[in-house]
Each structure stands twice: as C-alpha cells, then as structure tokens.
Amino acid sequence: MTQTRSTQSDPYATTRDTIEGKIFTVTGQDWDSVVAGLSDEPEERIVVNMGPQHPSTHGVLRLILELDGETVTEARVGVGYLHTGIEKNMEFRSWTQGVTYVTRADYLMPFHNETAYSLGVERLLGITDEIPEKASVMRVLLMELNRIASHLVAIATGGMEIGALTVMTIGFREREMTLDLFELITGLRMNHAFIRPGGVAQDLPPGALDKIREYVQWMHKHLPEYAALCNANPIFKARLQGVGHLDLAGCMAFALSGPVLRSTGYAYDLRRAQPYCGYETYDFDVPTWDTMDAYGRFRIRLQEMHESLRIVEQCADRLAELDGAPVMVADKKVAWPSRLAVGTDGMGNSLDHIKHIMGESMESLIHHFKLVTEGFRVPAGQAYVPIESPRGELGCHLVSDGGTKPYRAHLRDPSFGHLQALPAMCEGSMIADVIVAIASLDPVLGGVDR
Amino acid sequence: MSEHQPENLPATSPAGDAATPGAEVVDQRQGMFGVRGTGDTSGFGGLRRQVALPGGSARPYGTWYDSAVDHLVSLVGDDAIEKVLVDRDELTLHIHRGRLVGVCRHLRDDEALRFEFFVGVSGVHFPNETGRELHVVYHLLSITHNRRVRLEVSAPDADPHVPSVVSVYPSADWHERETWDFFGIVFDGHPALTRILMPDDWPGHPQRKDYPLGGIDVEYKGAVIPPPDTRRSYN
Numbered sequence: 001m002t003q004t005r006s007t008q009s010d011p012y013a014t015t016r017d018t019i020e021g022k023i024f025t026v027t028g029q030d031w032d033s034v035v036a037g038l039s040d041e042p043e044e045r046i047v048v049n050m051g052p053q054h055p056s057t058h059g060v061l062r063l064i065l066e067l068d069g070e071t072v073t074e075a076r077v078g079v080g081y082l083h084t085g086i087e088k089n090m091e092f093r094s095w096t097q098g099v100t101y102v103t104r105a106d107y108l109m110p111f112h113n114e115t116a117y118s119l120g121v122e123r124l125l126g127i128t129d130e131i132p133e134k135a136s137v138m139r140v141l142l143m144e145l146n147r148i149a150s151h152l153v154a155i156a157t158g159g160m161e162i163g164a165l166t167v168m169t170i171g172f173r174e175r176e177m178t179l180d181l182f183e184l185i186t187g188l189r190m191n192h193a194f195i196r197p198g199g200v201a202q203d204l205p206p207g208a209l210d211k212i213r214e215y216v217q218w219m220h221k222h223l224p225e226y227a228a229l230c231n232a233n234p235i236f237k238a239r240l241q242g243v244g245h246l247d248l249a250g251c252m253a254f255a256l257s258g259p260v261l262r263s264t265g266y267a268y269d270l271r272r273a274q275p276y277c278g279y280e281t282y283d284f285d286v287p288t289w290d291t292m293d294a295y296g297r298f299r300i301r302l303q304e305m306h307e308s309l310r311i312v313e314q315c316a317d318r319l320a321e322l323d324g325a326p327v328m329v330a331d332k333k334v335a336w337p338s339r340l341a342v343g344t345d346g347m348g349n350s351l352d353h354i355k356h357i358m359g360e361s362m363e364s365l366i367h368h369f370k371l372v373t374e375g376f377r378v379p380a381g382q383a384y385v386p387i388e389s390p391r392g393e394l395g396c397h398l399v400s401d402g403g404t405k406p407y408r409a410h411l412r413d414p415s416f417g418h419l420q421a422l423p424a425m426c427e428g429s430m431i432a433d434v435i436v437a438i439a440s441l442d443p444v445l446g447g448v449d450r
Numbered sequence: 451m452s453e454h455q456p457e458n459l460p461a462t463s464p465a466g467d468a469a470t471p472g473a474e475v476v477d478q479r480q481g482m483f484g485v486r487g488t489g490d491t492s493g494f495g496g497l498r499r500q501v502a503l504p505g506g507s508a509r510p511y512g513t514w515y516d517s518a519v520d521h522l523v524s525l526v527g528d529d530a531i532e533k534v535l536v537d538r539d540e541l542t543l544h545i546h547r548g549r550l551v552g553v554c555r556h557l558r559d560d561e562a563l564r565f566e567f568f569v570g571v572s573g574v575h576f577p578n579e580t581g582r583e584l585h586v587v588y589h590l591l592s593i594t595h596n597r598r599v600r601l602e603v604s605a606p607d608a609d610p611h612v613p614s615v616v617s618v619y620p621s622a623d624w625h626e627r628e629t630w631d632f633f634g635i636v637f638d639g640h641p642a643l644t645r646i647l648m649p650d651d652w653p654g655h656p657q658r659k660d661y662p663l664g665g666i667d668v669e670y671k672g673a674v675i676p677p678p679d680t681r682r683s684y685n
Contacts, residue, residue, distance in 0.1 A: 089678075092679050092683075253620045382503075397572045408574045410572040420620075420624050
C-alpha cells in the first residue's frame with residue numbers, strides 16, 4: 001500500500017503497519033489520509049482512540065471507539081489519567097487536613113466533596129446534632145451556589161462541544177460571578193477547604209449578604225437567556241434530542257443518579273429522600289423531564305439552577321437573622337483553636353489569637369499545638385454519608401481505627417459510576433453523538449480518577 | 451525492675467484499652483509518636499493499646515433493621531450472615547464470602563428488601579487482622595423503601611478471592627476493578643478484571659497498608675522535612 005502525500009509530509013500524522021493492522025495518527029484535518037489509506041480494504045473496521053488529550057472529552061477521558069463509517073459499533077471508556085492518590089494521601093494526614101484533599105477530587109463541586117467528607121467525620125464523632133445552625137445554612141448556601149457553578153460549566157462546555165460557543169461564553173460569564181462569591185466568602189475560587197469537620201472555617205465576611213442578593217438579582221436576569229438561546233433552538237434540539245438515551249431500568253442497572261436519573265421522569269433527589277444539613281426545611285422543587293435524553297438533562301440542569309437560586313435566597317434570609325451566631329461546633333477538642341483572619345499573606349490565624357497563645361496563656365498554646373499537629377481522635381468504626389451533588393449521589397465512606405488520621409477514606413464519585421453507562425448510551429449512534437452523550441453525563445475526571 | 455517496665459507503670463498489660471466484648475480487634479498499637487528503634491525518652495514506650503472496631507450488635511437492632519434481617523435470614527438461611535452490626539444508625543451485615551452473590555440476589559429481587567441501587571465497593575486493608583486482612587465493603591440503596599445497607603465481606607491475604615456481584619449488579623463492574631486495582635482483591639467471575647485507575651503494568655496494589663505512600667524530602671531554608679509516610683507522627 002502506498003502512502004498518500006499528506007501522511008508523508010506530516011511528521012505528526014504518519015502511518016505504520018502493526019500485526020493488528022495499520023495505525024494512523026490523526027491530528028485533525030487529515031481524515032483524507034485515513035480514508036485513502038483504507039481504500040483497498042473498504043470493509044475494514046476502524047478503531048479510533050479518542051482522547052485522553054481531546055478537548056471535547058471533558059478532561060482526560062479516553063474513548064476507544066470501533067467505527068463502521070460514522071456509526072459507533074462499540075465503545076470502551078478508559079480512565080485513570082488523572083489519578084493522584086487522594087484517598088491514599090488522606091491516610092497520612094489528620095482528619096481536618098483531609099478536607100484539603102477531598103476538595104480537589106471533583107474540582108467542579110468542591111463544596112459537595114467537603115460537605116460529604118465533613119458529615120462523615122461528624123457522624124463518626126457523633127456530633128451531627130451539635131453542628132451550629134449557621135454552619136449548616138452556610139454549607140447549604142455554598143453547596144447550592146456550587147450546584148449553579150457546576151451546572152453552568154456542564155451547559156457551557158456541552159454547548160461548546162457542539163459548536164454553540166455563545167452558550168460557552170455566557171456560561172463562563174455567570175460562573176465567574178459565582179466564583180467571585182466563593183472568593184469573597186472563602187478566600188479562594190476553588191480548592192477551598194472551607195467546610196470542615198465541626199462546621200465551617202470562618203464566618204461570613206462583612207457585606208457578603210448584599211453581594212449574595214446582588215448575585216441572585218443578576219442570575220434572575222441572565223439565567224432566562226439560556227432558555228431563550230437554547231430551549232427552542234432547532235440546531236440545539238437537533239443535536240441533543242434523542243441522544244444519549246437511557247431509560248429508568250438502565251439507570252437502575254448502572255446506578256445512575258442525579259440529572260440523568262431525573263431525565264427519566266423519576267424525581268429522586270437525596271435532598272428530599274434522605275435530607276442532610278437541614279434540606280427538609282427549605283422550599284424547592286425537584287425538576288424532572290421524561291425524554292431520557294441529553295436534551296432532557298440540559299433542561300433539568302437549567303431548572304435546577306433556578307431551584308438552587310430559590311434555596312440561596314432562603315439561606316440569605318436565614319443568615320441575616322443568624323448574624324454573629326457560631327459557625328463551629330462548641331467542643332474545643334474538635335473545633336479549630338483559633339479564629340481565622342485574612343492577613344496580607346492570605347488567610348491564617350488571627351493576630352489576636354497569636355497574641356493570646358504566644359504572650360498570655362501557656363495552656364492555650366499547648367491546646368493549639370496539640371490540636372493543630374496531632375488533631376482530634378475519632379472513635380473506631382465506619383460511616384457512609386451520601387449527598388446529592390450536581391452529578392448525582394456523592395458518598396464518602398470513612399473508616400476510623402480510633403486514630404488521628406482516616407484509616408481509609410473513599411469517595412463514591414458519581415462521575416465514576418456514570419461513565420460505565422456510556423457504551424450503553426452511544427453504541428449504535430453517530431460518532432458526533434458520543435460527544436453529546438458524554439456532555440449529558442457531565443463527568444469530571446478529577447472525581448473519576450481521584 | 452527492668453528499665454522498660456518500671457513497676458509504677460500500669461500500661462504494660464496486653465490490652466491497654468480493654469475492647470468491648472465482641473469487638474473486632476484489628477491491630478495492636480505500641481508506644482506513641484511513632485518512635486521505633488531508638489531510645490524512647492517519651493515515657494510512652496510501654497503503652498499497648500488494642501485497635502478494635504465495633505463488634506456485632508444485640509437484638510433489637512431498631513427501626514426496620516430487625517424485620518429486614520429476619521426476612522433476609524428466612525431467604526438465605528442463618529449461616530450466610532456472620533454478624534449484624536448497627537453502628538451510628540447504619541446497618542452493616544457481615545456476609546460469608548461464599549454466600550455473597552446469593553445474598554445480593556435476594557437483596558435486589560425480594561419485594562420486601564428491594565435494594566435495587568448498587569452504590570459502590572470500597573476495600574479496607576487490616577494487615578494485622580490475621581485471616582481477615584482484606585475487607586470488601588458494599589453499599590446498597592433501596593430507593594423503593596428509602597433504606598441503605600452495608601455488606602462487608604472479608605478474605606485472608608493468602609487467598610484474596612471474593613465472588614463478583616457483577617452478575618447481580620452490573621454497576622459493580624468498575625467499582626470491583628477499582629478495588630482489585632488498589633487492594634489486590636480478586637473478584638471471581640468478573641467479566642474483565644483489569645486495572646482501572648493505575649497503569650496496566652503497575653506493580654503492587656497502592657492502597658494496601660504495606661504499600662508506601664512515596665514522596666520526596668521537602669527542603670525549606672536548609673531544613674529537610676521527610677515525606678509524610680516516613681515523618682514521625684502520632685499513632
């Protein structure tokens with residue numbers, strides 16, 4: 001077989017023969033070389049390795065697709081390219097430090113990771129009922145803001161992958177407003193480590209409630225733009241409707257939860273079914289759709305952002321009444337010993353506290369030293385705490401041996417389980433629909449690979 | 451009076467903290483601050499403490515647990531369940547590993563149980579619990595009844611085999627591969643038990659306790675701090 005001119009001239013897209021057949025390295029705009037190379041064996045199947053470095057696979061996801069023309073006959077998913085050993089690392093750090101690891105797992109929902117982990121530690125400690133109300137309200141506030149930010153990325157990147165770039169630009173515009181709020185409240189845009197066992201790290205800064213209300217106003221004004229842009233858009237609908245089909249039986253078999261499950265018309269939401277952090281006291285609806293496809297999941301995410309805004313408004317009202325209330329559990333053997341303050345070099349122990357432990361009270365210094373270096377001990381046993389993350393059931397399985405570090409910490413990440421269903425959702429469809437199916441699952445590889 | 455056992459120290463009894471009856475002793479802690487092999491000047495060198503997980507619970511278990519356990523026993527016989535533990539409002543059933551698939555099938559299919567949603571698998575390694583070194587923990591959810599149950603199966607390190615539940619719960623596929631990858635637990639009957647997060651040719655199983663965390667010294671202004679797993683720490 002002769003090589004075509006385009007493959008000879010491109011050092012990055014060469015062909016070579018192996019015992020398994022001819023291998024083409026395709027870099028884009030050179031599909032002709034593959035077609036020309038196969039011309040004498042037109043029946044031959046093509047196995048395409050899509051990813052892991054591919055912008056439309058949502059991070060470092062690798063797909064191995066067997067193609068017949070443009071139809072996907074078999075799809076396999078390869079993960080693990082972002083494995084960072086978060087769970088192993090946590091076994092070598094104190095229970096409080098564990099928060100800094102889980103927040104990096106699924107980086108688009110850091111507050112959900114932190115909350116699931118913190119609720120797990122609190123259940124092991126037996127202090128679930130002692131968490132101050134303000135801490136729970138702040139957790140709910142941050143989680144719902146986070147849900148909005150995560151859904152915005154899901155919609156924005158999903159739009160970008162099908163060529164709807166305006167959806168991407170406006171999605172990231174609104175997400176930026178959300179991240180500004182995160183920065184105001186926690187000091188960081190991601191990797192916050194703000195929600196900790198026992199409560200949250202810090203009280204709301206002055207003026208935060210006004211900013212939250214401004215944000216809600218902004219979102220009420222701009223969220224309808226997504227609906228106006230996409231909901232009835234014929235191109236958008238043509239790309240999404242009927243794609244990534246999975247019915248309720250499929251969702252149960254593959255253990256899919258979150259918007260994918262709700263797109264089958266089943267209103268299952270852990271915030272309702274098994275409430276935590278006081279979700280049973282908030283007024284919100286669980287949106288569903290009954291088309292079981294990518295379009296339904298898009299509409300659910302859109303509606304969920306409105307519901308999250310409702311919860312955020314309720315949180316703001318409650319926080320206005322909880323001014324000055326504690327945000328950390330009263331038990332001094334668990335609570336971080338010092339008030340934190342933002343200094344010139346970031347957030348740290350407040351100067352008043354430093355003055356107290358260094359100049360006034362030896363006992364306080366000992367207490368601070370013990371709690372910060374050793375940490376608290378957690379009674380032996382295990383706990384599994386599930387919460388409703390933007391992507392579905394996020395669970396944290398914790399095992400304690402009675403020590404100051406987690407004996408085993410495991411995140412049951414929704415994206416990890418959901419990717420198993422991808423072959424069922426896209427085998428038999430066109431290759432372009434694979435991208436839409438992935439986007440409708442909204443996997444985040446930081447959570448998949450941990 | 452030996453130097454290491456002054457007679458005014460009561461802490462040299464084999465069980466420092468006497469574990470509650472029935473508790474599952476998984477390890478024995480010695481000393482403090484992770485000091486080994488050097489002269490112990492902390493005074494904690496003689497400290498011995500048992501590490502024990504909560505043991506089985508006695509009836510009544512409370513809420514729906516009693517009727518569900520009774521119903522399951524009537525379906526699978528009373529020799530499939532090693533023990534029942536209710537701890538922190540969570541129900542854990544310790545299952546004999548040979549009976550796992552049958553138990554799962556009943557848990558999924560029986561109308562009164564109906565745990566149709568397989569949440570995940572997690573492994574735990576207790577290197578000093580002889581004969582039960584490897585634990586596999588399954589979390590199941592019944593959306594029908596809004597209940598959760600945890601199944602726990604143990605296997606010795608010398609025979610790290612546990613039956614796969616993929617035939618009952620297809621979603622166990624990747625979770626079992628992950629547990630094989632990290633703990634070296636072989637799930638018999640799994641359709642394709644290969645590594646999933648680590649590279650295919652990776653040696654060892656990283657989340658076992660005898661597998662080092664790895665890492666390099668951190669140097670800061672001339673001072674060298676060892677990597678986390680070799681640092682002296684509280685134990």
